[in-house]
Amino acid sequence: MPGTKGLFIPGPTNVPQAVRLAMDIAMEDQRAPDLPAFTLPLFEDVKKVFKSRDGQVFLFPSSGTGGWEAAMLNTLSPGDRVLITRFGQFSLLWADMCQRLGIEADIVDVPWGEGVPVETFAEKLKADRGHSYKAVLVTHNETATGVTSDIAAVRRAMDEAHHPALLFVDAVSSLASIDFRMDEWGVDVCVSGSQKGFMMPAGLAILCVSQKALAARKQASLKRCYFDFEDMARTNKDGFFPYTPPLHMLRGLRAAVDLLLDEGLDNVFARHYRLAEGVRRAVSAWGLRLCAKDPKWHSDTVSAILIPEGFDSAALVRHACTRYNLSLGMGLNKVAGKVFRIGHLGDLNEIMCLTALAGSEMAMRDMGIPVVAGSGVAAAIEFYRTQTATPALKAA
Numbered sequence: 001m002p003g004t005k006g007l008f009i010p011g012p013t014n015v016p017q018a019v020r021l022a023m024d025i026a027m028e029d030q031r032a033p034d035l036p037a038f039t040l041p042l043f044e045d046v047k048k049v050f051k052s053r054d055g056q057v058f059l060f061p062s063s064g065t066g067g068w069e070a071a072m073l074n075t076l077s078p079g080d081r082v083l084i085t086r087f088g089q090f091s092l093l094w095a096d097m098c099q100r101l102g103i104e105a106d107i108v109d110v111p112w113g114e115g116v117p118v119e120t121f122a123e124k125l126k127a128d129r130g131h132s133y134k135a136v137l138v139t140h141n142e143t144a145t146g147v148t149s150d151i152a153a154v155r156r157a158m159d160e161a162h163h164p165a166l167l168f169v170d171a172v173s174s175l176a177s178i179d180f181r182m183d184e185w186g187v188d189v190c191v192s193g194s195q196k197g198f199m200m201p202a203g204l205a206i207l208c209v210s211q212k213a214l215a216a217r218k219q220a221s222l223k224r225c226y227f228d229f230e231d232m233a234r235t236n237k238d239g240f241f242p243y244t245p246p247l248h249m250l251r252g253l254r255a256a257v258d259l260l261l262d263e264g265l266d267n268v269f270a271r272h273y274r275l276a277e278g279v280r281r282a283v284s285a286w287g288l289r290l291c292a293k294d295p296k297w298h299s300d301t302v303s304a305i306l307i308p309e310g311f312d313s314a315a316l317v318r319h320a321c322t323r324y325n326l327s328l329g330m331g332l333n334k335v336a337g338k339v340f341r342i343g344h345l346g347d348l349n350e351i352m353c354l355t356a357l358a359g360s361e362m363a364m365r366d367m368g369i370p371v372v373a374g375s376g377v378a379a380a381i382e383f384y385r386t387q388t389a390t391p392a393l394k395a396a
C-alpha cells in the first residue's frame, strides 16, 4: 500500500530516524579497546531514565519477558512466596511465569480495568508477620487494559507493614513515557524493554536493579546461567559483556536515550499525557468508554476502548489494517473482541495521533458502530489546540 503505515499498537512503537540511522552501522568488534568509552556512559545514562542513582542497569539481549525471568532467577529460591495481582494479559503472564519457575504466587485477582488493589496488598502484608513474601510484583502499566497503577502507594503499604520483601515492577510499557522513580519509590527490580518507550526494535530487556536485590542474589537458589546478574556485572564493570552483545541495538539505545534526555523526561511525560488526553476526549465524543474503570488508572501510553455489545473488536482491528493501513491493538484474552487499543507512546505528536483517531472513526463507521463522523477527531483537535507546543518544536 502506498503511504505511511499507521503504527498505533502499544509496542513495537515507531522508531525515530535518528535511532534507525544510529543502528545502520558496519559490524563492530565487541572486544575493541575503545568500546568501554561507549558502553560505560551508556549504562549511566540509561540509569537516569529509571531515575536511579543507586541502582545498576542490565541490558540482556531478549524481549521484555526475559527481563521478568532475570528478575526472579537472580533473587528468589524454589518455593519462595510472592504477592502479585492479576488484572490483564501481562500481569497474568508474569504470574504464570512465577508458577512455572516453581515460585509460590499468592495471586490477587481483580476485574480487568482496575489497578493494583493497594488496600488488599496492605492487609496481606500486615498479616504476613513471618515475612513469607519474598517479593511483591506489580505491573506499572497493564498494556492489555490501559491501566496505570500507583507504585508509590504500594511502597507506602510495604513500609507501613515494615515488610522487607523486594518490590519488582514491570514498567515495560511505562518507562520513558510515564513518570517512574526507581530510587524514590524504593523499587528493587524494574523491568523494561526496548520496543516501547525506548522507541527501538524489540530485542533488549532493560533492567535496573537495587543494591538490596543484588545482595539477595547470594541466597537465591533458582538455577540461572544466561541471565545471571553476576556474570553480567563482572564484565559490564569494565564496559564489556559475558557474551556477544547486540552492538547495533546498543548504538540505537544511545540515540534513543539522547532523544529522551534532550527532550527532558518531564517534557516526555507531559507530551504523553497531552497526546493521551486528546485520545480520551475523542473516546468520550464517540460516546464510548475506556476499559480502565476510573480516571486515576488512565494510562498515558495506551487506551483500551470498549466497543458496543454486538460488535467484534477483532474484526474492527482487521478492517482498519487491511482497508486503511492502520495498525491498532487487539483485545487480549478476557477482553478479546470487546476492546480495541490505541497505543500512544514513543515517537509521536498530535498530528500522528489524529491519524489514528480518524482511521479508527472510519473503521468503526464501516463496521456499523454508531459514532458520528469527525466527532472524536474534533474533540481531540480542540483539546490539542489549547495545549502548549512541545519544547522540542518550539526550539526548532
Ligand SMILES: *Cc1c(COP(=O)(O)O)cnc(C)c1O
Binding pocket: 011, 063, 064, 065, 066, 090, 139, 141, 142, 143, 170, 171, 172, 173, 193, 202
Ligand atoms: C510488552 C510488555 C511486556 C513484554 O513483552 P515482550 O513481548 O516480551 O517484550 C511485559 N509487560 C508489559 C506490561 C508489556 O506491555
